Amino acid sequence: MTQNTPLSPCHLRITSDVRQRVLSTAQLKARGISPARAAEQCRAGGPWQQPLPGVFVLHPGPLSGRERLRSALLYAGRPPASGRRTPPARADGADPGYGEAMITGLAALSLYGFSAAPPTVSTDRIDVLVPRIRRLRSVRHVRLVRTSDLPRPQWLDGIPVAPVARALADAVAGLGDAHAVRRLLTEAVRGGHCEPAVVVGELNRAKVLDRPQVVNAVDSLLAEGRALAEERLYDMVRSHGLPEPLWNVDLRLPGGPHLGAVDAYWPEEAVAVELDTRAPRYSRLDDDRRQEQHEAEWSAYAARREHLERLGVTVVHLTPRKLRDTREQQATVVRTALMAAADRTPAAYVMILPR
Structure with missing residues (x-):
């Protein structure tokens, strides 16, 4: 027992x-x-x-x-x-x-x-x-x-x-x-x-x-x-006293090609803000094709930005994280670009269309 x-x-x-x-x-x-x-x-x-x-x-x-x-x-x-x-x-x-x-x-x-x-x-x-x-x-x-x-x-x-x-x-x-x-x-x-x-x-x-x-x-x-990043951009412009831009517009040369869409544009100063909210969908691609797609996307973005800047348009590139973590610093970057417009050669005339 x-x-x-x-x-x-x-x-x-x-x-x-x-x-x-x-x-x-x-x-x-x-x-x-x-x-x-x-x-x-x-x-x-x-x-x-x-x-x-x-x-x-x-x-x-x-x-x-x-x-x-x-x-x-x-x-x-x-x-x-x-x-x-x-x-x-x-x-x-x-x-x-x-x-x-x-x-x-x-x-x-x-x-x-x-x-x-x-x-x-x-x-x-x-x-x-x-x-x-x-x-x-x-x-x-x-x-x-x-x-x-x-x-x-x-x-x-x-x-x-x-x-x-x-x-x-x-x-x-x-x-x-x-x-x-x-x-x-x-x-x-x-x-x-x-x-x-x-x-x-x-x-x-x-x-x-x-x-x-x-x-x-x-x-x-x-x-x-994307919607959240846009809200942060609106808040940055308004809470830091920046002049009101034209929101979400397409830029085009008169009778010419489409120059691209921008999230904010100040026509008198020819300053544009672009939000980078890209999130590539890579799951179906192998490593080599993934790298090729990334490089192609970046090359297309860089070419468009260079084209705008050759026309005299200053492009400020902002990421959602920068707007979240360093909003005041990003407002300073935009304000500096607007103030520098007076010292630049006038930009080419571009058509501004609603997006």
Whole structure:
């Protein structure tokens, strides 16, 4: 007959600090608790639990969102078994037990405050980004996402998190619901988390641009990004006291060729502003064709700009990111171009047509 041998207590003080409630095998060993003794505490009815291999939670109840995140990071970040030892303390104060692992996908977006992402406590799966060479397996609520190009993490309240665009691409890769994909992409742009071109680049890297639930969402994303960039441009002109331009016009030589569309134009000074909201759709192209398309697009833009400047039109090139992060500086650039008009040779006459 089996006897229930009483557990020998482990005198570790339970605190409000999640780092003291969720510990790896190596961290417990550094506190004088052997793996066998730790496993003993996780027996049925015991005071501890082991939610993941090599990870222990020092209470028996349900895990909080932060405990689930920390357990996932400790599992994914533990050193290889062949050289297992307690990692040295890090100078930045981050937990060395996390290694190079970082939270990505929906759990990361939840940490960034996305309303379209479920809270981490109710997320069935936590995606963790790890180097491709790691031999760990996905287990229970942890899905490992391997990459040969590990980004630099953002630190949110002590948790290493993949940059927004990367986390967004990893989340979209695991979603089949077109509505959910659209909500996430829209919130990323409207919330000012990242620019559309950066998002599309990450979606391309994740090889999901051709998926039906992504195609239409990306089209909406680019339209949303364009509208947002135009709003920033309007705000820059009006809030920094620049003269009101003609908005969204086409320029054409009388009886001649179309010179191109510009987002703002000051005819007396012959100054034009162009917003660069390009986000190439490369998913169907191999690397060589991708480079060729990029070079062709840039050559066409450069040729059009040079043509305008030969006609005496100054073209100011602005990106959505510049308008978001350095709006005052961009206003100064435009104001300088307008002031310099008096010292330039008068521009050729061009026709201005509504776009």
